[in-house]
Amino acid sequence: MLPLLGLIIGLVIGLMLNVQIPEVWSVYIAITILSGLDSLLGGLEAALRKRFSNILFITGFVLNTGAALILTALGQQLNFDLSLVAVFAFGIRIFKNLGLVRRHLVQRIKKRSDEAK
Secondary structure, three states: OOOHHHHHHHHHHHHHHOOOOHHHHHHHHHHHHHHHHHHHHHHHHHOOOOOOOHHHHHHHHHHHHHHHHHHHHHHHHHOOOHHHHHHHHHHHHHHHHHHHHHHHHHHHHHOOOOHHO
16 A cells, blocks of 8 residues: 555655656656556556555566666667557556456455345
């Protein structure tokens, strides 16, 4: 729950400050947002399974974000859009984790409903 709270606080602060991001950084910010969303959903899914680990969450976020940013920077240098690799990978993982979270929540609700009968 702590990562979700951090995300909400960060979004509120970001929206209130209205910071202008240079166009050159936009692809890097987008990759970082995707990485953060992937980590958040992965952490939420692990928490629902009662397997959440702070160290795994933090190292996963840092390593995934770092690798994605390095690929993006390399692509910029080679004039080839390698950021699409990160977008594709994070997109798959985000939807996979979202599906797992949904499945877990539906099963939990169904179990509670069956117990109430």
